[in-house]
Amino acid sequence: MPDIHPHDELLDLAYPYALDALTDAERKAVEHMLAHADEETAAAFRATVRDVAETLVDLTAVDAVPAPPNVEAALLRAIGVPEKPARNRLRWLAVAAAIVAAIALGAGIAVVRNDSGAPGLTAQQVLTHEDTRSASAAVAGGGTMTVSTSRELGAATVAFDAVPATPPDRTYQMWLIGPDGNPRSAGVLATLPTGNAPMLVRTDNADKVAMSIEPAGGSPAPTDARVIAPLG
Numbered sequence: 001m002p003d004i005h006p007h008d009e010l011l012d013l014a015y016p017y018a019l020d021a022l023t024d025a026e027r028k029a030v031e032h033m034l035a036h037a038d039e040e041t042a043a044a045f046r047a048t049v050r051d052v053a054e055t056l057v058d059l060t061a062v063d064a065v066p067a068p069p070n071v072e073a074a075l076l077r078a079i080g081v082p083e084k085p086a087r088n089r090l091r092w093l094a095v096a097a098a099i100v101a102a103i104a105l106g107a108g109i110a111v112v113r114n115d116s117g118a119p120g121l122t123a124q125q126v127l128t129h130e131d132t133r134s135a136s137a138a139v140a141g142g143g144t145m146t147v148s149t150s151r152e153l154g155a156a157t158v159a160f161d162a163v164p165a166t167p168p169d170r171t172y173q174m175w176l177i178g179p180d181g182n183p184r185s186a187g188v189l190a191t192l193p194t195g196n197a198p199m200l201v202r203t204d205n206a207d208k209v210a211m212s213i214e215p216a217g218g219s220p221a222p223t224d225a226r227v228i229a230p231l232g
Contacts, residue, residue, distance in 0.1 A: 010037055014048035018187070020202065027184070031220040046217020050171070050188045123157045123200045126150050137229040139163050139211070146195070147209055149232035156231055157198035158209060166213055173214045174199070175222050176206035176231075183210065188218040207231055 010033045016022050017030050034042055126132060127148055134148040143163030149156040158174065166172055174186035186201050186209070193199035201209070209229055212222035 010034060010041060010045055011048065014045045017045075018049040020186070024184075034220060043217060046188070050190060050217055121153060121155055121200065123198045126153055126155050126157050126200065127198075129153055133232050135229055137227050139227040141226060145211060145227050145229055147229050147231060148198075149203065151203075151232050154203055156201055156203050156209065158193055158201060159195045159198040160192040161195065163192055169216050170213050171216050171218065172226075173212055173218045173222065174201070175210040175212065176201065176203065177208040177210060177228070178204070178206050183222050185218065185220075188214070203231055 010030065013022075013030050013033075017027065022030065034045055037045065129150040129152065131152045132148050132150045134146060136144050136146045139145055139160070141164060144161050145163070146159045146161070147156055163172075172189040172192060174189060175183040176186050177183050184206070187199070189199070207230060209231055210222065211226050212219075213224045213226060214222070
């Protein structure tokens with residue numbers, strides 16, 4: 001079997017990248033590949049990430065239905081991801097992530113993995129959890145961002161009010177910022193989540209959330225921060 005071209009591998013990895021299914025080292029490796037990819041491949045990668053992100057925004061609305069228990073873990077076991085050699089792990093993970101995304105599209109479910117290993121989580125659960133705390137911040141250029149965080153659930157919801165749309169060649173992108181100050185992409189937003197349909201994000205060890213305006217398809221790092229707000 002011929003070797004897989006690295007740019008083909010990059011396009012496959014757009015799925016786990018968008019679903020936040022990579023370790024920090026794997027994410028950095030993908031972003032390195034993206035930085036050295038040709039313009040057409042990079043644009044295709046960003047388009048896939050954007051499409052998956054848009055789907056996740058739709059699926060993580062307040063009235064989203066939780067995923068069937070252990071659906072992602074079962075798929076990963078079924079295709080043997082844990083047993084694959086290290087070099088092949090990313091490619092098998094890409095396949096698994098694409099399957100998970102396809103199931104989510106067909107079933108209308110919201111899947112969020114967190115440190116406790118909960119099989120599924122909805123925005124409504126985060127909003128109504130007993131330890132959830134909410135905070136709002138003004139967005140440069142107009143409008144506000146409201147973040148509701150549950151440290152026990154390891155997740156937060158993000159919603160915007162009266163924030164203007166971006167130009168056609170630009171897009172909003174969300175970021176999670178940890179104690180080390182390094183931002184990690186939380187998704188590219190073709191449309192902004194609202195109070196009636198908030199975005200659901202896994203917070204991990206992040207203590208801040210930010211939004212920036214980036215070129216269409218997103219960027220590996222924020223270039224134009226519009227708002228930064230604390231988590232919890």
